[in-house]
Amino acid sequence: MQQLDPASYDQWYDTPRGSWIARCESRLLLTLATVMDGSLLDIGAGTGHFSRMFSHHGLEVTALDPSAVMLNYARQRYSASYYVQARAEQLPFPSKSYDYCSAITSLCFVPKPEQALKEMWRVCRKGVLLGLLHHPSLLYLLKADTAGYAGARWDRYQDIQKWADNLMPPPKIRHGYAIHLPSGNSVARLLESIMPIHTPTGGFLAVYLENVASTK
Numbered sequence: 001m002q003q004l005d006p007a008s009y010d011q012w013y014d015t016p017r018g019s020w021i022a023r024c025e026s027r028l029l030l031t032l033a034t035v036m037d038g039s040l041l042d043i044g045a046g047t048g049h050f051s052r053m054f055s056h057h058g059l060e061v062t063a064l065d066p067s068a069v070m071l072n073y074a075r076q077r078y079s080a081s082y083y084v085q086a087r088a089e090q091l092p093f094p095s096k097s098y099d100y101c102s103a104i105t106s107l108c109f110v111p112k113p114e115q116a117l118k119e120m121w122r123v124c125r126k127g128v129l130l131g132l133l134h135h136p137s138l139l140y141l142l143k144a145d146t147a148g149y150a151g152a153r154w155d156r157y158q159d160i161q162k163w164a165d166n167l168m169p170p171p172k173i174r175h176g177y178a179i180h181l182p183s184g185n186s187v188a189r190l191l192e193s194i195m196p197i198h199t200p201t202g203g204f205l206a207v208y209l210e211n212v213a214s215t216k
Contacts, residue, residue: 004148006073010047012148017184024192025131025204026053028178029104031197032208033129038099041123042081043088043116044106048074050131051081054102062098064091065106088116093123100124104131105204108152114163117209121167125214128171130160130207139182139203157200160207171209177202 012018029050030036036059042051045063047070055061055078062082065071071083086092088103088110101120107113107130120128134140135154143149157175164171176197181188195202 006047006070009148010049010073010077013049020184020189021179021182021204022049022053024178025104025206026050028176028197028204028206029102029129029131029208030057032174032176032206033100033127036100036126036129038126039097040100040102041091041093041098041120043091043101043103043120044109045074046070046106048078048081050102050104052078055081059100064088089119091119091123095122096125097123099126100129101127102129102131104129105133108133108155113153113155113159114166117160117163118167121171121209121211125211127208127210130205130209132160132205132207134177134200134203134205137180137201137203139179142182143203155205157205157207160205164209167209169211169213172212173207173209175205175207177205179203 013022040054040059041062043064045051045065048063051061051063064084064086066087068085075083101124110116133152133154135156140154177200180195180202181191182203
């Protein structure tokens with residue numbers, strides 16, 4: 001992944017289109033995960049946008065990223081979270097250290113996502129929440145290999161099912177899609193408001209892997 005300027009990257013969320021996309025993605029993530037409380041490890045946190053969102057919903061967040069530049073920027077924006085520099089494939093935490101793990105549009109830049117997911121499953125007690133770039137979508141056709149998407153991997157739901165095959169205990173998996181028309185114009189917003197979350201045309205794929213054994 002190319003090194004992005006943190007301030008420029010974060011400012012995208014303040015644009016009309018960026019803020020709309022972020023709201024749609026956040027709404028879908030929270031819909032799939034239903035009620036979350038306790039601690040969360042946000043992997044590939046970048047400038048901390050989704051870390052702040054989770055924190056504002058009452059979670060005690062640790063933001064993890066391989067980039068010290070990104071983490072320093074995130075820390076300056078929001079000091080309430082904890083910040084750790086590390087890679088997703090080798091998390092520096094004991095097993096079951098957190099209630100939840102999340103990785104929102106960050107696994108698409110990890111060469112071995114199945115290894116990262118295995119690590120996330122190891123360190124969490126209740127569930128893993130993923131936000132991924134979805135391959136068969138208009139967003140892919142328009143944005144693949146451009147700007148911030150350069151070098152990103154675009155996945156399908158079947159890929160995540162394969163990554164999860166060897167997780168123990170086996171997770172219960174829920175998923176959904178958002179951002180069907182990425183323009184963010186009035187037509188896109190209307191469509192987004194009425195489109196069922198399981199319609200597989202969205203550019204954003206959200207997946208929640210729940211450890212049902214932890215609730216028994």
